[in-house]
């Protein structure tokens with residue numbers, strides 16, 4: 047189904063450095079489903095150690111990770127909502143993404159130009175958020191005019207929408223994201239058609255220097271802002287990540303060890319995007335292929351089957367399920383079956399993260 051995450055931020059804060067590292071990283075295996083869709087969109091494999099563990103047991107011909115798309119969006123400047131810089135095109139690019147990774151400069155380096163000549167994450171974040179809020183404000187104001195007419199005729203749905211849209215105005219007028227309003231499910235449904243930018247789940251990528259992970263007031267600032275608006279923070283040094291992504295696998299693990307890192311910081315970014323979107327992974331494990339698949343948390347077995355092929359969903363009969371832990375503990379499907387850990391599940395089954403599933407279907 048393809049979920050994507052747009053990388054936004056001021057010019058020259060490290061967006062492309064991050065994007066390049068992401069799209070180059072971890073492409074060791076020949077069958078890695080990495081591909082560049084457009085110059086600025088790349089499919090990135092979801093790092094998941096469980097996949098290798100399953101492959102050790104099943105010894106398949108190939109191992110295929112699940113993926114997420116990242117889009118490198120041009121730098122945003124103040125006035126974008128009024129057409130400055132790449133303006134509208136930039137905003138249209140963001141509108142098409144499912145989630146936002148907002149890169150914020152948290153590193154001091156006199157050699158790297160900052161558009162405002164000073165490293166100031168709070169002000170940087172404000173510039174971006176203001177532009178996004180202004181763009182949303184315009185959308186909402188237009189929508190209000192439209193539903194007002196319908197609401198006057200007594201249409202209940204339009205009345206509810208009008209009331210909801212009006213609640214957004216003061217928040218957006220203050221330059222605050224709609225995300226910070228903690229809207230419930232029904233309220234979200236009322237504003238869905240507006241495709242607002244500031245409602246998208248967001249993570250702040252705090253781009254720090256090599257030694258900027260601790261005692262970094264810039265990072266603290268980003269954390270505070272994120273907390274106030276239901277966003278997540280991923281601190282990362284994009285420059286190092288770019289270097290790591292250039293290394294061969296064995297060099298990579300040596301380098302990470304030297305740096306005292308357990309995994310590339312990129313993995314946290316990718317997982318962060320996954321988390322933002324409320325996604326989880328299930329596996330299929332056959333001799334031809336061990337593969338990870340992405341589904342929304344809460345998906346039913348037929349919906350999960352539909353990710354593989356629409357026929358699987360349409361003709362769904364049942365799912366044969368072993369949890370990841372049981373699959374590993376009992377050394378595969380046969381062992382899990384003997385131990386009574388193999389389950390038959392029907393169409394109402396809610397898939398869990400890590401389920402190893404075999405679908406039975408009939409078309």
Ligand SMILES: Nc1ncnc2c1ncn2[C@@H]1O[C@H](COP(=O)(O)OP(=O)(O)OP(=O)(O)O)[C@@H](O)[C@H]1O
Pocket residue numbers: 055056057058059060061062063064120121122153155158253254255256282283284285286
């Ligand atoms: N953590 C870091 N420490 C030091 N320098 C960095 C760091 N991250 C990125 N840089 C440097 O900052 C510069 C700008 O990076 P990059 O081109 O990725 O920015 P950008 O956000 O994509 O800019 P634009 O909006 O113009 O496309 C590059 O020279 C890059 O090497």
Ligand SMILES: [Mg+2]
Pocket residue numbers: 061062063120121
């Ligand atoms: Mg760039």
